[in-house]
Amino acid sequence: MQHAGMRRIGVMTTGGDCAGLNAAIRAVVRRAVGHHGLEVIGIHQGTMGLLEDPPRAEPLTLAMADAGLLRAGGTILGSVNRGTPFSFPLPDGGVTDLSAKIHAGVAKLGLDAIIGIGGDGSMRIMHRLMQTGHFPFVGIPKTIDNDLGATEYAIGHHTAVEVAMEALDRLQPTAASHNRIMVLEVMGRDAGHIALAAGIAGGADVILIPEIPWRMAPVAAAIRALRERGRNFALVVVAEAVRTAEGETVFAGPSAPGAMPRLGGVGARIANALEKATGAEARVTVLGHVQRGGSPGALDRIVASSMGVHAVDLAVAGRFGRIVVWAEGRVGDAPVDQAAGAARPVDPEGDMVRVARGLGICLGDR
Amino acid sequence: MQHAGMRRIGVMTTGGDCAGLNAAIRAVVRRAVGHHGLEVIGIHQGTMGLLEDPPRAEPLTLAMADAGLLRAGGTILGSVNRGTPFSFPLPDGGVTDLSAKIHAGVAKLGLDAIIGIGGDGSMRIMHRLMQTGHFPFVGIPKTIDNDLGATEYAIGHHTAVEVAMEALDRLQPTAASHNRIMVLEVMGRDAGHIALAAGIAGGADVILIPEIPWRMAPVAAAIRALRERGRNFALVVVAEAVRTAEGETVFAGPSAPGAMPRLGGVGARIANALEKATGAEARVTVLGHVQRGGSPGALDRIVASSMGVHAVDLAVAGRFGRIVVWAEGRVGDAPVDQAAGAARPVDPEGDMVRVARGLGICLGDR
Amino acid sequence: MQHAGMRRIGVMTTGGDCAGLNAAIRAVVRRAVGHHGLEVIGIHQGTMGLLEDPPRAEPLTLAMADAGLLRAGGTILGSVNRGTPFSFPLPDGGVTDLSAKIHAGVAKLGLDAIIGIGGDGSMRIMHRLMQTGHFPFVGIPKTIDNDLGATEYAIGHHTAVEVAMEALDRLQPTAASHNRIMVLEVMGRDAGHIALAAGIAGGADVILIPEIPWRMAPVAAAIRALRERGRNFALVVVAEAVRTAEGETVFAGPSAPGAMPRLGGVGARIANALEKATGAEARVTVLGHVQRGGSPGALDRIVASSMGVHAVDLAVAGRFGRIVVWAEGRVGDAPVDQAAGAARPVDPEGDMVRVARGLGICLGDR
């Protein structure tokens, strides 16, 4: 059932980009324009695009929302990360509230609905914008870290896992040829889902994630055990935000205990430490933004397409303030105030950790 | 809790191969040998290997179950498709019951449990073997068609989808360069899950699946509508078992209505018919077994690893006659008599069909 | 040294598309616009675009010639295959000479040079257009078949080889899992370069190419020999235009001897014949246009970029009637009348055939 007066939907991407954003944008356009006969306005640079006068935005047509867009990495709408508009940082060190300007931008564009594709922070911001003015929004979750509580699956995660797995596929033969430890540093600012999934998929021997503080002793023991049964190499996956256990002093200086310093890179530092602890040569690869970009994998395309269609249907039904979710292998939705804010780190007693331990992978804690 | 007297587990693969079988075998060995300290015997050529004297089988070691095996396509144990052993076809045209020989083979190998990785038919056969003798089995579901009722997800499906999607990624630019219709024939003997998922992921304009009988009129209309809005090409995905609607006479001769003849290939015949109906040039690609083989994608590796670990834990707990399933994003299990036999075709009113229609994809029925 | 009065260059693609055409177009624009300060006009649909009034053409800018274009398969300019404009077929069965109209189109666009990216036939047509009017052209060779005499390497070939090789990488494990013969049919209308290179790169046991007529006896013997030394499967690559040897009667009906009939597909027919001759199961994959499309590989991008830059420099120097060539690992050029027309089939005594035989690959003749 169509919401009375629904004519024009805005769509924007916010926060860090990832593979599958364009697939979601495409699905929004195909559903809204092609099926419901609405207009879709693409807003550039997230909420920042709404601040400008006139707003930075353009109509998105079916011709633009073709299969080429489905395959393209990144986001054609651009995205900026500037924190919350409610206390936006000023050059003089102060802050200002930009929310009224954002509401004005929505009014200027004449938007009857806004579909925001973003992470947890973006969902909270959009929820508050809805509470404080005309901002009839539906959220689509994206994060390569996959740590949104509301949804089993967020756009971008699986492609990142695939990229990291492919790196392990390439690292294994060269590790074996030279009796080396290969350390792969992957993304994961607050959560280790990428490291855990890619490590399982890529045959890692050791996976270090932020949720499970690590010590060198069990890691070195695991690598020695491999060597004793004839395996001459080891694959180690580390999330960028990995933390050492309380009292662990493997890293000299400011890094122990707790969060490791960014200087020099976590992966490089762990590789160095592993060389000292095991006597084996170690090398490091830092995948960086390769994990965010490029053509999305099949799962991200399917999930993003499903979510885009569903988000439009929610908007058309006037069901605002909801976030699209993926649960039990299908698309659904949930109220954003329930969903946002509930971060979903790796459960140290959860299924994937059990699988990793079941495969004999060392997680650094024992 | 460990089953009293559990010492030796057999593992075999049955039915058509797919990507991820070796990942599951590897997980079984790592869990059973590495964690539980059991022996694992790999049985060659499925139940056929149990018929020989001595049985065709070999111990599988941790060294064999390394990360190389995780990445490898196919199955190191081999697999044959010979129908049910309860009425096995003889050269003279008669049938014989081989089940006693299979039970004898299990006894000769001294197996306390058997993990069978197979499709629906294999699950039914193993269930009956368990009912008629010593065959303490746990099943792991695999099928590229993903039409097993018990599980949201079976090993091998997603890699097939990825392969078909990549073909569409390559077909689109050449289609656009030459104003052509590209027909991609994919696997799917009884179910259209591959065609539907790959078509959504690969940007198909038309998807024809066995569950939705098709007619030429709506397909040709959809392609003409694309042309009218300026799109000069079309991507068409057809499952090999696609059926025309009652009364449809687009194919001369024995093909109409009902199941299409294999001679010449479904894809080629549909391409020909589309040329006649639309006036555009059409070309066909038949992916064939490329969909079954090769290194598994990340999802298949993760699911297969999870299932292998869980299957061993079920066996060790003495919970036989169960099939491992993937539901709600995690591994679980179900009794095989509930699970096997319940085929899961594409639901013509289900989620994925709704997504496809939501994206404006023509499914051939309207 | 710049040709006096050079201001505007046209660029077009002719004949069958392939990966790397856009990379060449991009290089032309970057060199001509970015370095020489010229205008570049993209002509649509090859010489057909010049026949329309006004001609179908558009200025190509640096912004269009960005890295996205480098990665894109196909050709943004489109391409048609309609035979020679000097005797263009009419609906009534007669022919007409369109060359004057083409010259008029060049004049209307005010082109001082034309860069034509095409195959052998296109080069001959453009040469004749130059001899019969104002058509100051430089040619860039493309053909997935790589059978142009003038150049070691033509745009598009290597990507096709990579695609076919990846198919073999996927076919091998499933072949081994099921004791099967896998037949891969690849493109190659007049030459077997794709089949030969992909077969060597993909580990084929048998490669059948048009240049070496084949008989079933040596092929079946080679497959039996594999089986005798314990190998249970075989990979067979066949070029679409493969021919049987004189007197060979393996195919009943019109197919023996000489060129094989297209009905049913060469690959499917050979698979059938192999089943009968060896008793093994055989399956077929027909890659079709997957070989033409998609993002070009590194070699095609490098060669296409090099050729595009060089073509512009030739045009700017007024050196018309030349074709860019790749020889001895670098870009160069040759007069088109020497270059065009000299087809370069696989040399049955040449290097690549020696490599194939050196690896023990059966080529069907002995």
Add this chain to the structure above:
Amino acid sequence: MQHAGMRRIGVMTTGGDCAGLNAAIRAVVRRAVGHHGLEVIGIHQGTMGLLEDPPRAEPLTLAMADAGLLRAGGTILGSVNRGTPFSFPLPDGGVTDLSAKIHAGVAKLGLDAIIGIGGDGSMRIMHRLMQTGHFPFVGIPKTIDNDLGATEYAIGHHTAVEVAMEALDRLQPTAASHNRIMVLEVMGRDAGHIALAAGIAGGADVILIPEIPWRMAPVAAAIRALRERGRNFALVVVAEAVRTAEGETVFAGPSAPGAMPRLGGVGARIANALEKATGAEARVTVLGHVQRGGSPGALDRIVASSMGVHAVDLAVAGRFGRIVVWAEGRVGDAPVDQAAGAARPVDPEGDMVRVARGLGICLGDR
């Protein structure tokens, strides 16, 4: 013509591994065993394997030299990098001459020929071993850096280029989505061939290589010029051994001028400097050994297979002291004393540099 008394050929890999080594080993076995009926002994860990008593070596059979080996990255024979055996470093700080032990190892294995797959240093060592004792060797060149003077092409280079190009394909969309500079650090200890080829193939805006010392001013100017014409991002490829120009002080501390310090990574330091110089955000990816490993691309497989076959034929003909080369698109050979030692850096006036400049890529010098 076969060398009298040739019965047993040893094969080994030396120096850093790369993709394609196994393809070459496989070709050696297939040619020597399958065609010439010889024995092939695989020597483990390069010349180190010859020092042990008994030598670390095993017969390589046709069954081992199957298509799986063709596709596998790394080297099944292993490889160590320990410098020259003529002055091998001792734990006490002294050196010793191990060459007599190597000659003894060759005698113990009864080798009539040795095929050594290695880089420039390995070729020199093997040449000297031939001059000082029984070491009848034929060399096959491999180096991902592709800086061997003797050959246009060495095994492993092109796969490294492909891996780096794919990283750029993924970095571009995320760069564009966030208005960022993406820095990709690739291998290249002494030569910039990987950076140059991957940068051209991957659409880099800036490529920094050791052969062309760089300054910040032209790089920053190039990035600003992109921005002025509307391009909001930049792709920068840097070889790990890149050097700043004389007098350049962009890096504080020990890094200016000359070779940059390894601490923190060249890529990370350049990213930092670019942020300061341009005001744009920059991110870094360090591919590391991902470039060395994994399944080889088609070109590396074809070249390695060709070289393996040719090396055996040279050995069988008794033509020792020669290195197989790839020149003018085909395999050949040259005397090792001519070939080894002539490093082939990127020619700053050469073809590929001209292509890069022709495409408007900034090389950091102007």
